[in-house]
Amino acid sequence: MSIEKERALLIFLPAEGSQPDLIARRQAEMLALADSAGLEVVDTLSQKLRGDQRQLGKGKAQEAAAYMAAADIDVAVFDRDLTPSQTRAMEKALDRKVIDRATLILDIFAQRARTREGRLQVEGAQLARLLPRLTGQGTALSRLGGGIGTRGPGETQLETDRRHIRRRLAQVQRDLKKVSAERQVQRAAREAQPHPFVVIVGYTNAGKSTFLNALTGSDIYAEDRLFATLDPTTRRVSSPLGELYFMADTVGFMEDLPPELTIAFKATLEIVKEADVLIHLFNVADEGYEDRIRVVNHFLRDLGGEGIPMLYVANQVDQLDESPYLGGLFKDEPVVALSAKTGQGFDAFWQALRPLAEKSLFAQPVRLPNSAEGARLLALAHESGEVSQLSATEAGISFYLRGDRDRLAGPFGPYIKGPEDDQD
Ligand SMILES: Nc1nc2c(ncn2[C@@H]2O[C@H](COP(=O)(O)OP(=O)(O)OP(=O)(O)O)[C@@H](O)[C@H]2O)c(=O)[nH]1
Ligand SMILES: [Mg+2]
Incomplete structure (x- = not known):
């Protein structure tokens, strides 16, 4: 079996009037995607779409077909999503396998998925994408299902039909439910401890894993590849200021x-909703970082992350000659500049994180009455928070309580000890 990379021609079809710098960034991103998928990009071809043109023109397609044959290119990769009929038309015109942007991304995810949940999620996505494309198209099916090389769920689908795929999709969804139950257990374990939960989000390849590694001294997989991380990894981190x-x-x-x-x-991204603080990390050395921040914020809104305190982290400042001006971008939201690689700016990061994390924290002196209700609440305090400086007097049971605000503010809010009731 050959381990040679498949040789690819990238095809860009920018809409008329697209900004040149946007096109350039999009091309760079597509190159990185192809590279991350393990393709060898031999060349790129670009044609501006005119009027209601949706597809590579006939002349251009002939040119591309001749070139691909001469240069021994196996696959044409389009930087856009193609409908099944567009894919078939292009495969015919180019006499080569045709892959669109979505298939390419799904393929990268399929290669990266390590955990059971990750694999199930990718398979679910591949099947869901395949289903509406199964319109009894004979041979086209093998190509659509295949992705790059022979990966993906393609092989079994070759000799099967829609019903089979539906059944498999239902099974995947059932399995995912089970895995998600396991995650609930982990979540409960995390919530039993009164440490703020901080979730790092951002555009792919911004340096999220590198940053978490730098903070924890662990070695989560980080690489100059798109979608290096598929599965969320949670670590306990202690700050130099003494917080956990x-x-x-x-x-x-x-x-x-x-x-x-x-x-x-x-399912995986549910943790965004559960976060006490979101760290939105971006690569400030990247020319298009403002657009990328917008893309990420759009996803965060969809995922229910709105309203969670957010700290922006401008990463990779080591790549800039001078410190970046960031004032114009963020209204009231705090931002710190740092380098996950060199460690510069970490002090400012910890300082900025603390007040945001405290918003999610209940940390108050309380006094409970000497009653059955007081005893019940004391048990609850031990169960859902951290109790210290406990003392019992005739005035009541006093202690200092620390823990998750959502859990503690309701029951203990009425018993917060003010300065005036200090005589006990
Ligand atoms: N120069 C420089 N490179 C960095 C810095 N932070 C990360 N990198 C590099 O950027 C690349 C991507 O880093 P990752 O940590 O894998 O990025 P990520 O955000 O986790 O990416 P995905 O998991 O793919 O979403 C790696 O090659 C890192 O070495 C930094 O502060 N400075
Ligand atoms: Mg990562």
Whole structure:
């Protein structure tokens, strides 16, 4: 079996009037995607779409077909989503396998998925994408299902039909439910401890994993590849200021992610909703970082992350000659500049994180009455928070309580001890 990379021609079809710098960034991103998928990009071809043109023109297609044959290119990769009929038309015109942007991204995810949950989610996305494309098209099916090489769920689908895929999809969804029950157990274990839960989010390849590694001294997989991380990893981190946090790394976002994929990964990304603080990390050395921040914020809104305190982290400042001006971007939200690689700016990061994390924290002196109700609440305090400086007098049971605000503020709010009741 050959381990040679498949040789690819990238095809860009920018809409008329697209900004040149946007096109350039999009091309760079597509190159990185192809590279991350393990393709060897031999060349790129670009044609501006005119009027209601949706597809590579006939002349251009002939040119591309001749070139691909001469240069021994196996696959044409389009930087856009193609409908099944567009894919078939292009495969015919180019006489080569055709892959669109969504298939490419799904393929990268399929290669990266390590955990059971990750694999199930990717398979679910691939099946969901395949289903509406199964319209009894004979041979086209093998190509659509295949992705790059022979990966993906393609092989079994070759000799099967829609019903089989539906059945498999239902099974995947059932399995995912089971896995998600396991995650609930982990979540309960995390919530039993009174440390703020901090979730790092951002565009793919911004440096999220590198940053979490730098904070914890662990070695989560980080690489100059898109979608290096698929599965969230949670670590306990202690700050130089003495606080303890739970911090999680997440899968990166990207413009135009296939919708099947974002639906499939909703389960994994549930942790966004559970966060006490979100760290939105971006690569400030990247020219298009403002657009990327917007893309990520859009995903966060969809995932229920709105309203959670957010700290922006401008990463990779070591790549800039001078410190970046960030004032114009963020209204009231705090931002710190740092380098996950060199460690510069970390002090400012910890300082900025503390007040945000405290918003999620209940940390108050309380006094409970000497009654059955007081005893019940004391048991609850021990169970859901951290109790210290406990003393019992005739005036009541006093202690200092620390823990998750959502859990503690309700029951203990009425018993917060004010300065005036200090005589006990
Ligand atoms: N120069 C420089 N490179 C960095 C810095 N932080 C991360 N990198 C590099 O950026 C690349 C991507 O880093 P990752 O940590 O894998 O990025 P990520 O955000 O986790 O990416 P995904 O998991 O793919 O979403 C790696 O090659 C890192 O070495 C930094 O502060 N400075
Ligand atoms: Mg990562």
